[in-house]
Amino acid sequence: IGAGRTELVRAIAGADPISSGLxxxxxxxxxxxxxxxxxxxxxxxxxxxxxxxxVVLDQTIxxxxxxxxxxxxxxxxxxxxxAVQKFAEAGISRLGVKGRPNQAISKxxxxxxxxxxxxxxxxRPPKVFILDxxxxxxxxxxxxxxxxxxxxxxxxGMAV
Numbered sequence: 485i486g487a488g489r490t491e492l493v494r495a496i497a498g499a500d501p502i503s504s505g506l507x508x509x510x511x512x513x514x515x516x517x518x519x520x521x522x523x524x525x526x527x528x529x530x531x532x533x534x535x536x537x538x539v540v541l542d543q544t545i546x547x548x549x550x551x552x553x554x555x556x557x558x559x560x561x562x563x564x565x566x567a568v569q570k571f572a573e574a575g576i577s578r579l580g581v582k583g584r585p586n587q588a589i590s591k592x593x594x595x596x597x598x599x600x601x602x603x604x605x606x607x608r609p610p611k612v613f614i615l616d617x618x619x620x621x622x623x624x625x626x627x628x629x630x631x632x633x634x635x636x637x638x639x640x641g642m643a644v
Contacts, residue, residue: 490532493614497529498522499537509611523552526611530601530618538601539589546572546585549604556607575603580629595626602633612643 494500496507498516506513507527514525522528531537539548549572550557557567572585579599583592589600598618605613615634619627638644 490616493529493616494531496522496612497527497614499529499531519552523608523610526608528552528605528608528610528613530598530605530613530615532616532620534594534597534601539597541588541590543589544586545576545581545583545589545592545600548589548600549575549585549607552604553607571607575600575607578606579603579633593623593626595622595630598622598626598630602630606633606637609642613637615644 491500495502496516498519498521502516507516507525508514509525509527514521514527516522516525516527519529535541540551543551546568550563550568553571554563557563557571569585575581576583576585579602581592581596581599581603583589583596583600589597592600602615602618618630618634622630634644
């Protein structure tokens with residue numbers, strides 16, 4: 485029996501229903517009807533189980549980066565492959581992901597998959613960035629890189 489950390493962060497990020505209380509972002513209450521509402525409010529989550537909840541394993545790195553960012557890659561409701569490519573290249577470069585936009589995310593190491601999830605969300609940028617066990621099951625090098633990104637985000641004033 486755990487302390488309920490994962491359940492709490494999933495509720496704050498709109499992934500699970502909230503049974504009581506409320507979530508405030510920048511002091512204002514937000515009604516989270518699901519992950520899309522949380523994203524719109526500026527709340528994003530890097531989940532504990534990246535393979536089950538963080539990435540879509542049968543899609544590419546670029547497609548995974550585009551999920552949750554359709555306002556960037558499909559501003560009029562149409563997904564533009566060149567926009568996805570450019571968006572993905574920026575995310576890959578920013579976090580040093582060892583892969584290409586059209587590469588299957590399932591072929592990446594756990595650390596690089598985690599970097600893709602983080603890159604997806606910092607591109608928004610969110611107001612509240614929740615990371616649930618962000619370095620679980622990844623190598624030492626990727627762990628250090630992720631800690632550096634988290635520290636940079638906190639220094640920039642983001643709630644991490």
